[in-house]
Amino acid sequence: MNRKKGDKVVRFGPALKAVLICVVTCGLGLGYVWQKQQINSLGQQIKENEIKLEELRRENKRRGDNLAYLMSPQELDTRLRQLNLDLIVPRPEQIVVLEEPRLPVSQSVPSARAPLRTASR
């Protein structure tokens, strides 16, 4: 700038640069905050889902245990006596055993999961 000539022309270049730097800095700052907020929010969601999953697992376990109890022989025995259905065990001469036709070897389903280790016990 030539002060002696009293040149009062505004030079937009540096101002624009300054504004740009401010905008970029603010943008980066806001972006950083937004990103942090997103991370925090996702963290909370993860936590909530973990708690939910744990609760579902627990409920599944509780129901599984309940089912196991209801299917136990002593429980079935007790229920049979309570319901008084007059169910008796059939005698062998009353039982007809039907043999299922065997599948050809090629159609037989291989065992889905082979054991990792075998041992004798």
Next chain:
Amino acid sequence: MDDFGVSLNRSAKRWLYCFGVIMLLSFSLLGYRLVDLQVVRHAQLRDAARGNTVRTIVREPRRGNILDARGNLLATSLFVKTICADPGLIGPFGPQLAAALAPHLEMEEAWIASKLEPKLFQNEYGETRTNRYVVLKRKVPREKWEEISADLKVLDLGVEESTLTRKQRQTLRSVRHSVFADREEDQLRVYPGNRLASHVLGFVGGTDHDGKEGIEAVLDSHLTGTRGWRVTETDSRKREVVSLRHQDVAARDGLNARLTIDLGVQHIVEAELDQAMKRYQPQGVTAVVVRPATGEILAMANRPDFDPNRPGEFPAANRRNRAVTDTAEPGSTFKAVTVAGAINERLVTLDTRFDCEQGLFYHGGRSLRDHHPYGQLSVKSIITKSSNIGSAKIAMRLGEAHLHHYIRRFGFGERTRVSLPGEVSGTVHPLKRWNKLSITRVPMGHEVATTPIQMVMMASAIANGGKLMRPMLLRQLEDESGRVVVQYHPEVVRQVVEPETARHVTESLKSVVGPEGTAKRAALDYYSVAGKTGTAQKAGRGGYIPGKYYSSFVGFFPADEPALCIYVAFDEPTGDYYGGLTAAPVFKAIAGRVASYLGVKPDLVEQGSMVSQNGGR
């Protein structure tokens, strides 16, 4: 002006100098403090800072389930809470809290109130402090704790809260939070079948929740699993900041163990043993059901028994698995070993006849008696009628060395290596310790001590064409998704006798349940049975104890194609004491019901014959 200017300059310089010194001193002090904090006490302060925010949470693995052969649940674990309180926060509200907690915890209100009373003590610095932690109840299910927690939130403490100041309301809130659940969860082992298969399953105990008896003890390392952990940071309200998790290693739950035990068979066996206990009132009774071809144990039960959910409430004797820990002289069931050895050595056949001396035989200066006087008896009849003299004479023909050899070959005098703790090997004296009477006493099951598991495996070997199997209690280990991790297979211990010999012995054992035999009450309607009774006087200090017997029956069916082998033994039955009168009927009851449950194909009647005769149902 100059003088004034010079003096001002000097004064300013002096002040500047002083200021500079003060600043230097201040910065030196700050620098020292900085070095002290950042260098000298760095480690200590870093730990303190981390301690305020960083939390390490141990993630406990769930103990694996125990399942029966069909996948029915035998044992499982639940995460439970330990209910604690901070008496320092409770103040005068102890009685109200105790009244609210008592019905939930099923404990006496007065006891809870006394626990909630603050107790003063002096710490190591001599300061007076209040206790801040008391355990009210352990092993409380999570659902129960949620109920307690909800009730405490709305508990009426007898104070009108709207009239209170903010600080007083905070105090009341802390009273409600003074009862809490410990952060570390405990586990509760649950056995849904209660007493069912208690001796096989065992139980867990101690603070580490480790297996103490049975399968729980044997498979403890597999069932326990591996701990995980989480290193994370918390905010000022102690809430986890998930984004600041440093480490997160999931716990690996214990493996599930699938046994060969069939819950249905076990239930039948235990129901029959309960009836037998009522009828014969013995000191104890044991039954084992085995698949002879594989050695799989389908059921193993003893009376008296215990509830593994509450093992401490039963005497130690009830927790003993008599099938593997107790030995007794087996009596006449042991004659099968003698006959098998003699036939295998081709020294006798089933038709070889022996003179049974009309019931009284002297050997080594001592008499040997039969229950009834017999003359000439074939080997088959000796088994049928359970002649002591006949079996002694067979053993004398076999010779001491051979007899001892076959006893050991059948697995007596050594552990069967069943997957249960506390198994004993029994007693088979070495040949050099045999006296001149041994050759007449050992063949009828005296001078030897065996366990029930050894006896049932011996009979299974005969049923299995002479192949002795290792008793199998474990089928496989699975992970939580059901994937098989370890598969166990039947294991042949050795071929004890030739298949032809086993067939001949089976033939003779079939006659035992016939009209001439000692175990008529073991005969089944639809299946041929081969078996042997045993009645032995119990040995004590100074000889045999009069009036105290060990009665047993071991048998398998269908005799020619055995599906199941069952051993039943009574320790000191009252009233009837012969194996044929006590153990044989229990065998029959168990065998009949189990055969029907498992759908064992009958060999004495054709399946569906009634349907075909009637042309319909």
